[in-house]
Amino acid sequence: MASLTIRNLNKSFGSTAVLKGIDLEVKTGEFVVLVGPSGCGKSTLLAMIAGLESVSSGEIRIGERVVNGVPPKDRDIAMVFQSYALYPTMTVRANITFGMESRGVPKRAQAEALARVAGLLQIDSLLGRKPSQLSGGQRQRVAMGRALVRDPALFLFDEPLSNLDAKLRVEMRTEIKKLYQRLNKTTIYVTHDQVEAMTLASRIAVMHQGRLQQFAEPRTVYDRPANMFVAGFMGSPPMNFLPAQIAVSGPAAVVIAESEGQAMRLPLPDKVVASAGEGRRVILGIRPENLTRYDRRRTEEKPYLGTIQAPVEVVEPTGAETITIVRIGSREVIALFEPDAAPAVGETVTLAVDMAKVCLFDPETEMLI
Amino acid sequence: MPDVAAYDPLGVAGTWRRRRAKLVVYVLLGLFALYYVVPLAIVVLNSFRSLPDFSRNGLISLPHSFSLEYWSLAWNKFCVGGTCKGIEPFFFNSVAMVVPATIISTAIGSLNGYVLSKWRFTGSEILFGLMTLGVFMPGQMVLLPWARVLGLLGLANSTSGLVLIHCVQGLSFTTLFFRNYYVNIPDDLIKAARIDGAGFWRIFRKIVLPLSPPILIVTVIWQFTNIWNEFLFAVIFSSGTNQPITAALVALSAGGMAVHQYGIESAAVLMAALPPLLVYLFGGRYFLRGLTQGAIK
Numbered sequence: 028m029a030s031l032t033i034r035n036l037n038k039s040f041g042s043t044a045v046l047k048g049i050d051l052e053v054k055t056g057e058f059v060v061l062v063g064p065s066g067c068g069k070s071t072l073l074a075m076i077a078g079l080e081s082v083s084s085g086e087i088r089i090g091e092r093v094v095n096g097v098p099p100k101d102r103d104i105a106m107v108f109q110s111y112a113l114y115p116t117m118t119v120r121a122n123i124t125f126g127m128e129s130r131g132v133p134k135r136a137q138a139e140a141l142a143r144v145a146g147l148l149q150i151d152s153l154l155g156r157k158p159s160q161l162s163g164g165q166r167q168r169v170a171m172g173r174a175l176v177r178d179p180a181l182f183l184f185d186e187p188l189s190n191l192d193a194k195l196r197v198e199m200r201t202e203i204k205k206l207y208q209r210l211n212k213t214t215i216y217v218t219h220d221q222v223e224a225m226t227l228a229s230r231i232a233v234m235h236q237g238r239l240q241q242f243a244e245p246r247t248v249y250d251r252p253a254n255m256f257v258a259g260f261m262g263s264p265p266m267n268f269l270p271a272q273i274a275v276s277g278p279a280a281v282v283i284a285e286s287e288g289q290a291m292r293l294p295l296p297d298k299v300v301a302s303a304g305e306g307r308r309v310i311l312g313i314r315p316e317n318l319t320r321y322d323r324r325r326t327e328e329k330p331y332l333g334t335i336q337a338p339v340e341v342v343e344p345t346g347a348e349t350i351t352i353v354r355i356g357s358r359e360v361i362a363l364f365e366p367d368a369a370p371a372v373g374e375t376v377t378l379a380v381d382m383a384k385v386c387l388f389d390p391e392t393e394m395l396i
Numbered sequence: 397m398p399d400v401a402a403y404d405p406l407g408v409a410g411t412w413r414r415r416r417a418k419l420v421v422y423v424l425l426g427l428f429a430l431y432y433v434v435p436l437a438i439v440v441l442n443s444f445r446s447l448p449d450f451s452r453n454g455l456i457s458l459p460h461s462f463s464l465e466y467w468s469l470a471w472n473k474f475c476v477g478g479t480c481k482g483i484e485p486f487f488f489n490s491v492a493m494v495v496p497a498t499i500i501s502t503a504i505g506s507l508n509g510y511v512l513s514k515w516r517f518t519g520s521e522i523l524f525g526l527m528t529l530g531v532f533m534p535g536q537m538v539l540l541p542w543a544r545v546l547g548l549l550g551l552a553n554s555t556s557g558l559v560l561i562h563c564v565q566g567l568s569f570t571t572l573f574f575r576n577y578y579v580n581i582p583d584d585l586i587k588a589a590r591i592d593g594a595g596f597w598r599i600f601r602k603i604v605l606p607l608s609p610p611i612l613i614v615t616v617i618w619q620f621t622n623i624w625n626e627f628l629f630a631v632i633f634s635s636g637t638n639q640p641i642t643a644a645l646v647a648l649s650a651g652g653m654a655v656h657q658y659g660i661e662s663a664a665v666l667m668a669a670l671p672p673l674l675v676y677l678f679g680g681r682y683f684l685r686g687l688t689q690g691a692i693k
Contacts, residue, residue: 079587100593112584116606125602126592173592 029088030055030180030213031076036085038071038237045071047237049085053230058207058214062224063234064260069217072234073185076215078102089180100129105174106183109190111166113158113173120154123172144172147206164195171206184216188223200226221261225249233257251386255310255393258386264315264350267360270390271311273303291355293333293382303387303396310393312386315350318362320370321379331382337362339370353378443467443662450658466659471667474660476648479637483664486644490624491671492555493640497562498619504563505570505615506608510600512571513578514586524575530568535628538565546633553638558630562623569622570615577611578604613682621672641668 031053038046046068053059061069074080076087078099087094094102105126113122121128123144127137145151148168158166167187174182187203188196204227207214218224224231225245233240233248233256241253252258258266273295293311303309321334337353337360344350349369351362353376362378370376387396438456446461453460472482479485512524542561543552551557581604589599630643639647645668649661676683 077587077591079590099587099591104591106588106591108584108588110582110584112582112588114585114589114603116603125589125594129589129593129598173588 029053030057030090031215032086032088033072033076034086034088036072036075036082036087038068038075038080038083045237046075046083049239051232051239051242053213053215055213056211058216058227058229059232060224060228060230061215061217061232061234062219062221062260063240065219067234068237069219069234070185073183073215073217076181077104077106077183103180104183105177105179105181106185107170107174107187109186111158111170111190113166113169115158117157118154119150119156119158119161119169119172122158122169123154123176126173126177140176144176147175148172163191164199167191167199171203175206175210180213182212182214184214186218187216188218189220203227221263225261231261233260235260250384251395252312253395255312255388258312258388258395262314264361264363266386267313267315267318267358268388269311269313269355269358269360271309273305273307273309273387275305291333291335293335293380294331295382296331299387299396307396308390309396310388310390312388313360313380314384315361315363317381317384318360318378320364320368321377322368329381329383333380333382335378335380336375337378338375339372342369342372344369351376439662439665442658443666445659447657447659455658463659466657467663467667470660470663474648474657474664476644483641483644483648483667485637486639486641487667489555489634489638489644490640490642490668493558493562494620494623494671497559497566497623498616500559501563501566501570501619502612502615505567506574506605506612507600508567508571509574509576509578510604512575514581514583514599514604515596524571527568528572530565531572533568535565539628539632542629542633553634553636555634555638555640557633558640561629561633562619562626565629566619566623569618573611573615573618574608577608581607610682610685613679617675617679617683620675624672 029052031051033049033051036046036049036051037044049072051059061072063069071080075082076089078094078097082095089102089104114125117125120141123141124137127140132140141154145154148171150165150168150172153161153165153169158169161169170187184203188199191199200223207227216223216227225248228245230243231245231248232242233253235256241248241257243251243253248257248261252261252266255268259268274292318335335355337355339351339353340359341352342349343352344366346366349364349366351364351370352359353362354360362376364370388394389396441459442450442455443466444462444464445457445459446463449457449459449461470482472484473480474482476483476486508527512520546552546557546560549557549560551560585603586599589603594602625642626640627642627646630640631646634640634643645664648664649656
């Protein structure tokens with residue numbers, strides 16, 4: 028069953044179109060993350076689902092009901108804002124019960140709901156405080172409490188973690204995930220952080236320039252990105268792109284152009300050649316973790332392994348892994364090394380490319396082949 | 397850890413130079429203080445002096461006589477414009493004018509500001525611009541229109557008429573104050589409240605108004621002081637026993653008497669100046685805080 032259905036949704040401010048033909052169907056109990064760079068329209072889309080922005084054309088359904096003209100309070104939604112939007116003059120208790128108060132819920136039911144949420148989020152001891160007396164993490168909890176106290180059809184989160192410092196953000200992320208696993212409520216979550224998207228989502232909707240680029244499970248978005256934008260946006264460090272041409276010589280091979288005059292031949296799985304076609308010009312997308320130091324013992328089980336010789340230009344150890352920038356032809360390419368196997372600057376390394384994991388894109392349309 | 401006592405805001409290191417800089421600052425401040433306090437002191441002292449004292453020692457002098465009589469005469473016995481009840485009735489005319497006018501203009505200004513900042517509509521910015529135009533409009537420009545309006549409404553020479561004038565004339569200021577204050581209240585609060593099921597009035601009462609005390613105090617002090625001290629409308633649109641105190645003070649000193657009753661006039665002026673002064677004394681610190689502080693900290 029679908030909790031949220033969006034059909035051909037458009038939004039313009041004056042003559043500027045900010046959302047173009049969005050189609051989205053969210054099943055009950057799904058955690059959908061809307062992700063994209065700032066200005067991609069994700070927050071506008073969320074505001075439209077909430078009823079805070081009007082619909083230019085298209086249709087939004089919550090459950091079975093078309094809600095295009097329904098005011099926010101009647102949409103059966105709850106929302107957590109980036110700024111938390113806690114009412115500054117009210118205590119935590121009053122903040123959480125304000126919605127029930129507005130809807131005329133009896134006092135006893137209010138007290139029960141409050142106790143349930145306060146226990147769930149462990150904010151019992153904060154109920155008498157004002158928002159200004161809370162830390163960032165506590166405010167975040169109260170904001171979630173305000174949303175959770177009702178039992179809406181849809182939870183909306185608008186970048187709820189971006190005001191927290193890095194450590195707290197990771198903690199709260201885990202907490203949101205735990206909460207979701209416990210409650211299994213349909214959730215729409217907006218973020219610009221692709222790590223949040225990957226870690227939290229049941230499905231990710233990647234947006235760019237007002238269009239939905241891809242809507243799929245995190246694994247699919249990461250392994251089989253629909254186009255070069257998604258491929259470059261999801262994953263850090265980002266995917267490498269190299270222009271190439273498909274050729275057949277014995278076993279199928281991709282020929283990388285412009286590699287200091289020397290052609291590099293990398294083996295391709297047969298089915299890829301079959302679908303792409305021989306002789307076709309392509310963009311080869313390689314994730315940094317699939318590009319690492321060649322090691323005969325560890326690479327034997329991988330059937331499609333190519334090797335590239337490249338000089339090392341920059342070495343950036345992060346502790347867990349070492350980010351290395353090498354030069355292939357005129358391009359800088361990012362490879363990931365284990366810290367023990369990290370090369371030195373100036374060294375020319377032999378890199379192994381796991382060709383079973385690469386993506387091929389059409390150079391014209393930038394779409395995945 | 398820097399020594400607090402050695403903190404040197406003027407940036408002039410060295411004991412001697414620091415002392416000299418301080419001396420200059422204090423002498424200058426003292427001069428300014430004197431400049432503002434001396435006229436007030438003269439009026440206060442004059443309110444206790446007798447007429448012969450004035451004729452012998454002039455208008456500016458230390459008292460050679462002392463009496464509290466002039467205060468009581470000025471308050472409810474001295475003859476102003478034909479009635480001999482002192483300034484008391486006029487004082488209460490002013491109270492009857494300033495209290496409703498301040499409350500109504502502040503209340504409407506607050507609502508205006510709320511709508512113009514949080515419930516914008518097509519043309520609301522233009523409307524706001526036009527309303528603030530009133531801030532720069534000299535009172536003389538609207539005398540004739542007001543005379544006509546008061547005549548049509550049957551409010552000529554009445555306290556209600558002046559209340560109406562001050563409410564309307566004050567709206568530009570109060571709307572400007574509230575709108576600019578409310579603009580700083582995050583829109584997310586309003587959105588959250590809308591999702592929480594609150595409507596226009598509930599959001600105003602429960603969320604916006606509780607955030608308003610600083611700007612409420614600023615506006616009330618501003619309106620109270622301005623309306624109390626207002627002279628032009630008072631003297632043009634009221635006469636006889638209906639005059640507010642500012643107009644009556646003029647009648648008092650221009651009463652056609654041969655001898656100026658300096659002691660009584662001084663006492664009357666001081667009593668007339670007292671209410672705004674008290675309002676400022678009690679609300680002054682909120683006034684400054686309200687002007688400098690944003691809505692949400």
